[in-house]
Amino acid sequence: MVTLSIDGIECSYGSVDVLKDINFNVKSGEFLGILGPNGSGKTTLLKSISRVLKPKKGAILIGTENIYNMKTVDVAKQMAVVPQSTPVSFDFTALEVVLMGRNPHMARFKMEGKKDLEIAKKSMELTRTWEFADRPVTELSGGEIQRVIIARALTQEPQILLLDEPTTHLDISNQLEIMDLIKHLCETQKLLIVAVFHDFNLAARYCDSIILLKDGKIVAAGKSNDTLTSENVKKVFSVNTIVKNHPITGQLHVIPISRPIILQPKSLIVHLICGGGTGSPIMKTLLDEGYRVTAGVLNLLDTDQETAQLLSIPTTNEAPFSPITTEAHKANLQMISKANVLVVTPTQFGDGNLRNLDAAETALKQGIPTVLLENGPMGERDFTNGKATEYLKRLKTKGATTVKSTSELVQFLDNLELKNNKENNH
């Protein structure tokens, strides 16, 4: 059992302060993530924990001992570090590199013995690197080298493992494999793990607790679920996000929505007839563009309905998997009448939601401009024996505009907005 305490450290490069008053504790078996944007000081923090950059103030303690008062070799016996990438300058074999992990444990003149080889072999089997143990590292791929470096770190037999964005340069399958392995080691061997991330989903997936850094200061810290909120992420990364549990993994999932560009809010209200996920990207685009958006009728649990809820878009709803009732239809018409323009997305139509096209026809009659977004043949999404296709044809002849893409839609809306503003000014 070991504790790593970061006690009020401050670091600076020259006269520039990079870290200010950082405090936290980690214990064996805990997986702590440090998250922050570029330049937030997270790598500096890791450097100072790993005894490379001595802080100006404060202390880093393993148990009760300040690592900067310990010998380099004694720190290395307890703490291993895996950097982002490791350029190896000579063609050592993978096994030779892994055996270097024994360095802090060996007397100056001793050669690696049987025990050292066994430890190296075990780490290499864990990281699936034993199969190319005798190949030169200079011939290995990025993912393979990184696994070799992790095996080397494990061969150090540390109690503390520090990782600096260990999977940044790797493909997704390597990323997950390596992070799974580290998580496994944390749980089974009670390793204390501190890892720097810039990918919040990777952090959310693996960390027990998270520290959010910005401008060298801790903005939020605590259990992942409490720390990684949309509000905190916006504070630190300046992006709007949706944070929810992933439908499949059940883990916290952060979806970046937009950069907070402050656009002139627009006057038009756009109502969407959508469903099955066809409306979600349009909702986001239109909000980004500054339009106010409503939608309906949507069945509860429908993807578009969920998106609308996350984006705080007002909707007219119907019970899950149910046809649109007269009541909902009326409510939808009510909502449409307040909108300035109606957009029909290329969603599927069945008898259950055919009423939405009826609503579109009503709107057109009331003089509300209607836009049909079409990006493929109607036949594939008509499950009403042609009734929906008839509706759409009729809408077109009565003056509905057809657009082929979201960008065309935005252009159409922008023109309309301009025209509206001119009329209002006169």
Add this chain to the structure above:
Amino acid sequence: MKQDAETSHLKHVSHWKLYLVILLILFGIVFVLSLNLGYAHIPFSDILKILSKQVPFLNDLVDSSGISNTSEVIITQLRLPRVICGALVGASLATAGVIYQGIFRNPMADPYVIGSMSGASLGAALVLVLGVGVSFLGVNTLQIFAFVCSFATVLAVYSISKTGSRVPVTMLLLTGIAITYFQSAIVTFLQTVATDKVHRGLAFWLIGSLSSTETWSDVWSVFPFLVLGFVAAYLYSRDLNVLALGEDQAQHLGVEIEKLKRILLICATLMTAAAVSISGLIGFVGLIIPHLTRLIVGPDHRILLPTSAVVGASFLMISDSIARVIMGSGEAPVGVITALAGGPFFIYLLRRKKRGYTM
């Protein structure tokens, strides 16, 4: 799949001794061959007898009655010191090359990279051209000046590069280059004002030659530095291995990196300065011998250091033998031979083995 990686590693390590023994035998052969070479013809059997006569206990066992006194003097007083000097200079430069390449993690690094070359040549030029302190207690002033200037230059480069408590290698390299240009400019200027005779002597010295090393005092002025530098480097050979992963990672593996750099740079520089002070600037040995040896024995410094020393020694002995005979009556500077042989050979190695160094 590869359950024998363990055994193959152990086998590889057990081959180390074999490599060393084979290379030492080759070294021995080259050594005797080099002694055989020269104006006066002395047969191998006599050489071996004369050599064993120098060794305590062995001298009673051989019958040296048939050997002329002249032969013995030629071998022990002329050829032996020269051949040993060649071996010592070659070993020193190769060992220093291994250390510099290890510290700088750069295949282009050689013992001259951070100023020891330009320092030594400045020292030599000052003595030869300006005649500074022509005689100092009867010791060769050229040698002393070259040695001191070389070592002082590297120390200056080291102190200039120091930023805070660290000495970044990029700073060292760049400062080294700047100082080298600066000092070379002074040397070039001195060359232009020198008389023809001095100019020729300086040029000979700058390209490197062992022709002035036919005394035992030259041997003793290099030997201690080679031993000191080699032992120190060998003590830190595993740390040099770990350094291949980069300075930060070496530190994470328990290496006190700044101390390591300081000690090894001082050792390598002392070895280089001592070698250069008796032989002038012999090029290419410190650059290609480490590469060549690495191709044979692998990158592990625990075997690379001793084998490079032996290979470097043999290489310079061979080059010097060629230098002594190639021009008939005269003598070619050995630096010309090493560069002529080394350049194309190095290119051949590079082409043959295109994988290799990633920085």
